[in-house]
Amino acid sequence: MYLGIDVGGTHTDAVALDESGVAAQVKVRTNHQDLLASIIEALEGILEVVPARDVAQLNLSTTLSTNAIVQGKLEDVGLLVTPGPGINADEFMLCRDYHVLGGSIDHRGSEIERLDEDAASEAIAACRKAGVRMFGCVGKFSTRNPLHENTLRQMLGPEGGEIADSVTLGHELGGRLNFPRRLATAYFNCAVWRVFGAFADAVEQSLARLGLAHVRVNTLKADGGTFPLAQARRMPVQSIFSGPAASVMGIIALCDITLDSVILDIGGTTTDIAVFVDGQPLVEHDGINIGSHPTLVRALKVRSIGIGGDSAIGVLGEVVRVGPNRLGPSQADCVAEGCPCADDARPTLLDALNYVGLADHGNVAASRQAVEAFARCHSIGPAVLAERAVTAAAGAIHAATRELIAEINDKPVYTIHELLEGRRVAPKRVYVMGGPAQAMKEPLRRRFELFTVVPEHAGVANAIGAALTRNTASLELFADTEKGVMFIPALGHRENVPRVYSLKDAERDALNHLLGHLAEMGVIADGDNAQINNASSFNMVSDGVTTGRNIRVKCQIKPGVAFTLTGGGR
Secondary structure: OEEEEEEOOOEEEEEEEEOOEEEEEEEEEOOOOOHHHHHHHHHHHHHOOOOHHHOOEEEEEOOHHHHHHHOOOOOOOEEEEEOOOOOOHHHHOOOOEEEEOOOEEOOOOOEEEOOOHHHHHHHHHHHHHOOOOOEEEEEOOOOOOOHHHHHHHHHHHHHOHHHHHOEEEHHHHOOOOOHHHHHHHHHHHHHHHHHHHHHHHHHHHHHHHOOOOOOEEEEEOOOOOEEEHHHHHHOHHHHOOHHHHHHHHHHHHHOOOOOOEEEEEEOOOOEEEEEEEOOEEEEEOOOOEEOOEEOOOOEEOEEEEOOOOOEEEEEEOOEEEEEEEEOOHHHHHHOOOOOOOOOOOOOEHHHHHHHOOOOOOOOHHHHHHHHHHHHHHOOOOHHHHHHHHHHHHHHHHHHHHHHHHHHHHOOOEEEOOOEEOOOOOOOOEEEEEOOOHHHHHHHHHHHHOOEEEOEOOHHHHHHHHHHHEOEOOEEEEEEEOOOOEEEEHHHOEEEEOOOOOOHHHHHHHHHHHHHHHHHHOOOOOOHHHEEEEEEEEEEEEEOOEEEEEEEEEEEEEOOOEOOOOOOOEO
16 A cells, blocks of 8 residues: 655645555645644554555655745855856855865866865864854865765864764765756755654654554655655755645656646645656756755756745725735635634635635535625625635736746656657646636636646545655766776766777676665666666767766666556546
């Protein structure tokens, strides 16, 4: 039995399923002060139906790292940086304890200047005096030779195991060269490392109390895949924006998509918008931005806007708007959730849907009362107010989708499997999921003027996507046949190779190391799902003579789901 939990802005959804379908599903309010409490409540609901012994795997999509970044609840970080010549590292200063050190590795991995260990010792001492306990060590060409980063880790080690474990090395974040992105990724990984680790500890302890200690636990990543909780502890930055990834994987699990399509996940707080091309979701090829900082975090291309079922209705003149403000849970309970309605309660999109008869959620009479009271305050008929609110929500979603498609069509399109050059996106269908999906189907169909589908289990599609998403581990292999060396930065692996080492040899070794790495983590991976993403081989020439080859190979497990529950839509 597969379990999936998606911690959303309004609700935490949980499902238990196998290849025969959904065995149990639970929806509870998300407690933003205690996300773990929401997860435990959802799990307890599932275990009322499904015996704990039947559960083999839990995939978890959590907003923890995202919330920490958005709310600015980040731990102080010490960044130890060795940029070498040709770059002004001060331009990328991300935190107070930012130290640029002497030392340089060139693009082929040769040390051209030794690390200034005296300056490094002074920097480490200054950080510790300031109370810093999280460190990132980043060199410009560390993926070609991690010597300086490894030396800095050793220098940080004597303070104890906790300190050694809280060091993020730039070369372990991926093999692609981009110093500013690597620096930002290391910083954010450090900044959320401890809060995610405490959360992971609590999850494991709670699972043990619930009789689920035997369960494999994975965390969703932004790229539409999962990684084991143990690996997520080391790279928590990869778990940010995993909610939208769960949306995309959920629609893949529920619908057989073959055309250019728009995917809308309407929650209580936001609507996530994704675009499929030829049935495949798009990805941020270079990595997403966290705030204004580009990172190496590969992610599905999703746009989020502040329109959801709990979004407040507003009136400005004769214009009715919905969102982006969301009412708090206590206010929302006064109307849509059926608690005694206050005369001054602010109606939401869900209340408007109740009023016009598109939804029948909770206490409809309370929703009607709230809409009528708010309409009187603005000298507008309640039916007009509700209709305009629903139309405004559909219009805002449509406008944001058009902007996203225009952005996509302005540059090369990258799907999860390939680059489609010169391909323009022209959606033919709209798929809607989330709690208000069925209620918003007709307003969205009218606005988009496209065939619109609401799949079965749309209300918990995120949790289904989380449950079924498979591991998408990746690695990059580099080889320099003139030096006779091959190395894989993410694994810290380095070995000697002969001068006749070829691109074909590198592709074979990359795939073997990827599958072997997964096996060591206890992850079962089908070799048929492993793919080469990029492969290149360039001759190195000196005095007109070829002296060797520079080889680079990137491979990964294809994003996808363990199996599908395709049963059409309504």
